[in-house]
Amino acid sequence: NQPxxxxxxxxxxxxxxxxxxxxxxxxxxxxxxxxxQTRVMGKKVICISGEDAAELFYDNDKFQRQGAVPKRVQKSLFGVKAIQNKDGQAHQHRKELFMSLMTKDKINELQRITRNQWEMNIKNWEKAESITLYEDSAYIMCKIAFEWAGVPLKESEVQQRTHEYKSMVDSFGGVGPRYQKGKRSRINNEKWAKHMIEQVRDHTLSADEGTALHAMAWHKDSKGQLLDPLMAGKELINILRPIVAISRYVTFAALALHEYPQYKKKIKNDENGQSTKMFVHEVRRYYPFGPLLGAMTRQDFTWKGYDFKKGTLVFLDIYGTNRDSELWDDPELFYPERFDNWDGSGFDLIPQGGGDYYKNHRCPGEQVTIKVMEESIKFFVNDITYDVPNQDLGISLRRMPTLPRSGFIITNVNRK
Ligand code: HEM
Known part of the structure; x- marks a missing residue:
């Protein structure tokens, strides 16, 4: 076999x-x-990229997550020992909890909430001199997240919660102060989330059935036990935090509308929603968010003539697979039409992971992300007008996670 x-x-x-x-x-x-093969943080790592690499990576017989997610990432972005770190039966059981929140009705409700929050916000934007879309959309996504999850949120609290979730996400590629900020935010937010769960359980806070708050508070593990309240809180955060993070894609979507304005017309005249969906897929393919994923081999095996030893760390290239020229024609081109009649393999468009929602670690919030993006884009195109003044819209690929440097500033917002 080959080295x-x-x-x-x-x-x-x-x-x-x-x-x-x-x-x-x-x-x-x-x-x-x-x-x-390379070495990162003193460890041997095998890096793999492309569609068949993604298929390999999601083979549960060959890979596990335990031991692959660094403690520093668990302590800032994910939560220690939460779903991202689980394997096998324990993972599947926990995953069903998340997937139980992703029914058609729940996604329709999310669509209504998203629309309504943008509507309620417009008065503020009409009065504002200028708006940094990333900041404001994170604030709005936070309200959407809490309302959908059934978690009470005072207006005076929105800023703090938004800040905490933004910092957790912002910390993943950071060292020093950026990492510390994410870690501190997680400590604070976990304390708060644990308290929410305890209040639901002692009936001092009501939680509607079908909401994430209710589901996390009353979920029983495979042994029939309620989750420890801190763990339930961490999983509640695993719903709230990533919804706030959709603000990054909303910002990229606004940038795409600005740079490729021809799609505004298509979205405006989009009767069956297909053009908007294609645009959203292309935003998620084209703009960078998660760079890579890590997993650990759980046995020796041979793949394409390469011998993998048990206990080897493997990185799957998300960014590169989404821009792989073997997979996409002209991958460096923003071209939503590539998704016309697209029949995804589950391992090609992988900004939110690949494989199966129930069996693998693929993001359970993918439909949530798509729906919130669609509704937000429709609002920008159909319901408001705004100017995009001169600003630095460059995107650094060295900074992870990244955004347009200005955060995307808009002015003169008016309702149509
Ligand atoms: C997992 C990306 C939004 C909840 C993941 C994974 C990625 C990802 C790359 C890891 C897949 C893997 O480990 O194989 C994103 C991006 C989002 C987003 C780019 C856009 C903002 C959401 C939303 C939710 C969510 C809106 C919840 C409502 C989760 C959870 C996991 C996860 C709970 C862990 C799943 C597991 O370990 O089985 N996401 N996600 N994400 N995501 Fe998302």
Whole structure:
């Protein structure tokens, strides 16, 4: 069998931070291989990229998550020992809890809430001199998240909660103060979320059936026990935080409407919703968010002539797979039409992971993300007018997670 092509740097940790999203792609091109070996943070890592790599990565017989998610990421972004870190039966049981919130009715309700929150916000925007879309949409997404999850939220609290969820997400590619901020936000927010769960359980706070708050508070693990209240709180956060993070895609969507204005007309005249959906898929494919995912091999196996040893850390290249020229024609082009008659394999468009929602770690919030984006984009196109003044719209691929540098500023907002 063949040896893994090697990245001959002693340790590539600095390169990951320096090259950001393109770390794997750069080496993939340099070594002319979709698979190579490197070292990150003192560990041997095999990096893989592309559709068949994604299919391999989601093979539960070959891979597990335990041991793959660094403690620092659990302590800031995910929550220690929460769903992201589970395997097998325990994972599937927990995943069903999340998927129980993703019914058609619940997604329709989310659509209504999203629409309504944008409507209620418009008065503020009409009065404002200028708006930084990333900041304001995060604030609005926070209100949407809490309302949908059935969690009470005072107007005076929105700023703090928005800040906490933004910091958790912002910390994942950061060291020093950026990481510390995410960790502090998680500590605060977990304390609050645990308290919410306890209040539901002692009936001092009412939670409607079907909401995330109710589901997390009363979920029983596979042994029939209620989750410990802190764990239930962490899983509640695993609903609230990522909905706030949709503000990043809302910002990228507004940027795409600005840079490719021809799609406004298509979205406006979109009778069956198909053009809007294609636009949303392309925003999620094209603009960077999660760079890569990690998993650990759970047995020795051979794939494409390469021998993987049990206990090896493997990185799947999300950014590069979404821009893989073997998979996408002209991947560097923003071209929503590529999704016309698209029949996804589950391993090609992977901004939110791949595989099966129930069996794998694929993001359970993918339909939530798509619905909130669609509703937000429709509102921008159909219901308001605004100007986009000169500003720095550049996107650094070194900074993870990234955004247009200005945060996307708009002015002169008016209701149509
Ligand atoms: C998992 C991306 C929105 C809840 C994931 C994964 C990715 C991802 C890459 C990991 C897949 C894997 O480990 O194989 C995103 C992006 C979003 C988003 C880019 C856009 C903002 C959401 C939303 C929710 C959500 C709106 C909830 C309403 C989760 C949960 C997991 C997850 C609970 C863990 C699933 C598991 O381990 O089985 N997401 N997500 N995400 N996401 Fe999302």
């Amino acid at each position: 893994f092509p090697k990245d001959f740097t002693i340790d590539s940790t600095a390169a990951v931070l320096f090259e950001g999203y393109k770390f794997i792609q750069n080496r993939k091109h340099m070594l002319n291989s979709n698979i190579f």
